[in-house]
Amino acid sequence: MPLKNHLKELRARLGVNQQEMGALVGTSRQTISQIERGDYSPSVTLALKIAKTCGVTVEEVFEYTEE
């Protein structure tokens, strides 16, 4: 998967668990878990919501790497 992310670190910085993070961005715990594992690339809307919740830009959460 060419999309890496720093969601786990940002979530730890916020001090919330996956369930709470899910509630903050309006998604489920499983989706947050999948994104953190790199199993799922979120939609643009969800990526923007996550970045907004973490108080950073999308590029700071998600990183595109050429493989």
Next chain:
Amino acid sequence: MQIDDMKKDIRIDSNRKTVLKFIAFMLLAVFMGFIFGIVMDNEIIKACFISAYDVLRQYELHFYLVLNIVMCSLCIGLYVKSKILAEKWDGVDENQIDKIDVYLDIAGSINWFTLIAGVMLWGLSISNIKRWADPKTAWIIHMVLVFFCIGWTFTMRGKIMSFKHKLDCEEKIHVLDLHFERKYFESRDEGQKMIIYRATYDAHKGLHYIYAVLFFIAITCKLFFGTGDFPVVIICVAWFMEMMIYTKSVFKYKYQDKKERGR
């Protein structure tokens, strides 16, 4: 122009691969059919197969009961285990909540498999009801058993689902709701829907191979054991229906969206 040539090359290459894969699969299926036929033609194997089948037919109701009792115990065990884990969960450890999810998913899968295998065994048993000395008692036993087994399956399913909803703080949807499938799907978010899409597509892809293998087995059985045309027809009808639903859905989602955009 260059892009067009590239696209054409990719297309030709992928077509070649698909044709080769198809030919290889057909050859393998024919070979498997022959091997199956030769093996089943062997007197000893045939006798073993027939005696195993006789045992199944003789004790199908017993198997049905044992299957339900074993699987029900397994499901309850997994459910209780996940409840204990959930009580101990501190709200932070992600591995533990994933473990609870796995236990609940396994319990749910066991539930489905038991229901399908149970229905098959019950169906076999009821089709053989004439061999009972008292058919009336046989009917009562069959009905009581089927209600008991469907009852525990659905109760367990309901318990698993409501526990999952509670765990994920989601709105509860009852399993006996007439629109359960639709409501459940609509309540999923994009990540959960992606799992459903992938799993459904894998099931659809897998079914093609299964139907092809079943078709050759049915043809071989017809040739060697004279099982008749019915299994072959049933497999083809199921294959056709599955493909029809897939094609209908593709058209629906592809062109309905276009129509809506055009408005």
